[in-house]
Amino acid sequence: MDIPAPAATSAGMHPLPRRESLIHQVATILRKSIRDGVWAEFLPGELSLCESFQVSRETLRGALGILGQEKLISSSQGQRRRILTPATQNKTPRRRGVILLTSVRLEQMDGASILLIDGLRGQLAKHHLELQVQVSPACFTRKPEKALAAMVQGSTMALWVLFSAPAAAQRWFMKQGLPCVLVGSLHPGIALPSLDADYDAMGQHAANQLLSRGHRRLAVVIPKSVRAGDAYTVAAFRAACAKAPGATLQLLEHDGTPAGIQRCINSMLKESPATGLFIAHARHVLTVMSSLTSRGLRIPADVSVISRDSESFLEFMVPRPTHYHIPPLVLAQKLSQVVLKMARGESVVAKSHLIMPTLVAGETLAKR
Template sequence: MQKHTHSGPKPPQRVSLVSLTAQSLLETIQSGHWQGHLPGERELCARLQVSRHTLRAALAELQREGHLEVSERQRRRIHLKKTTPKPAQSNVIAILSSRPLIAMSPSAVVMVDELRDQLSRAGFTLEMHVTPACFTAKPARALEALTARSPAAVWILFSSLEPMQSWFLRKQLPCLVVGSSPRGIALPSIDADYRALCRHAGAMLRRKGHRHIVLIRPEGDFGGDIESEHGLNEAMQGAEPPVLQVARHNGTAEHVCVVMDKLLRSPNPPTACVVARGVHVLTVMMHLQRSGRRIPQDMAVVSRDDETFLQHTVPAVTRYAANPAQFARSVSKAARQLAETGVLPPKAIRLMPQLVRGETA
């Protein structure tokens, strides 16, 4: 009787976060990304988005394997073995943001976490660079220094405006815009379809009989906000169009309230508003209630964006919800293609969020 040598498929091995972190560090070291010494623990934790406990365990693992040496000043010197090959291409994909992860919206945090997981599975390391100087009207010097100091296969740009996008376009550095680009900026981008979303929201409010609608959004020429205005304007076309107003604020709760008071005291106050950014929806609703206005009887409220905390409001917010995991998959796929091939068509990928019907409109 022949003895079977195969006992069926083996169970998948579980890989700890410490091992994944050590692997990412080693691959980045071998690519030549760092020379001489590693950066400090705080910078490494921020780039890799792991805790200091996890980072130290990963560093200890690399030290035991002979890839690092610790000096008397506790600096970790890189010790490259002669047999270690140097990959021809960087495996680092970098996020460039004006705000740290802890200050981002909950949906953005979920998206970044999903993105890091998917890129890690594909053999890439995700780094995050928080450099406000790159987000000014003249970012060239800061961008030159950053990209020279921390080279990456692909740059993922969060909340970027025209000056930064124009710089990347001129330098021909591989980048992916998470958001929208102004006309004339031929870069690949991924964003929600704010134009179609707001066209739908405007048509819905118009069917409900609203004759004065306001878009409440932050100041600045962000592509998604501009597309939102276009969508609402398109919804207002036709016979007897309602009045459409755009009210801009500086992002603080105090200024949102000032803008709201000005709208409510006008001779022809709006009866419906579309609000950009989930956090500002809370301010708008609470200020309306504090002012004695009923929602939606006196003012209908539609949130252009979704956040997890909006699921717990009373009344339930009418809003448009995107899937952060689906968004992350689209960003990951585009970033991997750009890193592996060096090219990506400068097209706009737009994902349509779903309407979540609530009690505010």
Template sequence: MNPPSPSGPKPPQRVSLAGLTAQSLRESMQAGHWQGHLPGERELCARLQVSRSTLRSALDELQRDGLLEVTQRQRRRIKAPKSHAEPVPSRVIAILSSRPLLAMAASSVVMVDELRDKLSQAGFSLEIHVSVACFSSKPARALEALTTRSPAAVWVLFGSLEPVQQWFVRRQLPCLVVGSCAHGVPLPSVDADYRAACRHAGALLRRKGHRRIALIRPDGDFGGDLESEQGLLEALRGDATASLLVLRHNSTPEHLCALLEKALRSPQPPTACVVARTVHVLTVMMFLMQRGKRIPQDMAVVSRDNEPFLQHAVPPVTCYAASSAQFARRVSKAALQLAETGKLPPKALRLMPQFVRGATV
């Protein structure tokens, strides 16, 4: 058999995760994301969402290419010469969250993985920045420091409140909100249609004879929670005998149980609960069972969201399930359009979750 002609087509080369990581770091250094030295390995692993061994293989490749050198203090100094040409446009799309990936709901983790895959296919890398300070009531200093230190083509905000959103509006940085914007904030957003889901839940509970409904939600003016409240109010509108009780808790089981205890002892206790966070459904159901309440005979329970662990609850929980794959497609499409054009219409894209009939209503 004759050897292949040197002028013929070369077989495709498989690119390892370490190679992709090295390429992402190379592009970030060329774009001037870091000055002087790279951040530590722990920060880079968290930002790039790769293992320590993968990161070290990528750093070794950059060192062999002469782009890095290790100093006596074991810091990696950037050796690439400064270029006076126009800066390379960033190929990084950054997620900003107050919670690390492992602390997110399972559906959010799946969505981030699918988002990373879709962005990688389009030539973008995904970074995750976790900062509690950026989600405070006065986030300006922390946000300024982060966005200066780690420029990105697009910032994707997870679970943000109005002060964070308003800062991105003032700075005019390309930004996409995963969730709902605060009232009057002109940013593009992608979220489940909580208003429609809760309107459906309220109508369902009314048909089952419930007139006193409690909405159980975390404290804080998250757009999706406000939309949920509005949807329930719309479902109860026109019925003078119906009422909505909003229980805003601090996300601890103790506070949530104390609010439920007070509500059950009131002259007109609720007969149905709509729970705005899946993890709190377990707290609500176990508390009601401790108080001798039968579900659904004495108290109906509806989960506004869905997570895999609800499938193992007894009785099965009535809930609303949004598709993680569909969510990732919409977010990646919007993020890529924003990265390529620099702008998106400041509109809300809403995905209607599927109603999952359980046995708690």
């Protein structure tokens, strides 16, 4: 007996496979997470889930609607959705993952941060650990206690990675005794495992690079910040200048905008122009150098420039800035080692693990 051929949509053609929509993809991920016991009683809020999956609220609500029809979650809006399938009934083991907590969206991060996160994700995946990115500006305010408590409630994640968390968030995690690793510098009085560049050493080294070349009028160009690393940079640079006879230091604090940086540079040039600049953030090097050259100053003949941080675009600038550099994948590997130890329940000393970057010789550092 002959077997009939599959029906075709047109002559000589078979039906094409249907591509799964983004809504169904998100629903699949949520469904698996619920069955794996990632959340104990409630789903995170809609805004938090949108940030984690990098999707619109409309897409997320479509996925939540599917799970509501399947009776996996409550279907009510305006409040956190309750998980209707108890974790104890799940046949699959509860998954233990890692949450990276940040206040900045991925698309707003610099290239080095993106490479660090991708590198960490890849290292953890080799050990069957999932990395979730959770964006929550409320957890990085001066009073983050309520937002942090709501976020960690019912979570079954193995530990948290705090990305450049301020003092209040660091202090909260320390008091709660929750397993976490800080990517950034510890504030005074905080005892947590952390990994960061050695900003104290960089500040001293950069000052000495300029002082040894005869510069005595120095300036640090840095945004107004509550980051511990920025404070360590300024303190170390200032201490090195204090040891050099005749050296003066200007602190050019700005708001991070091109206009704000230009105002600082213009003010410096009117008073006592510095001949050696240490710029805290790589992206601000562009504004500083273009501002100086627009005023007729030559780099490095009139002004020497060192960038504390590194970005790939620095290699394409003319003249190429002298800067400090840590390969993001090296940082990711060292961070994953600490994270994996904690995920396995091994003890990790609550202290700073600092890495001294390499000074990349550019074309913006010269003798005075």
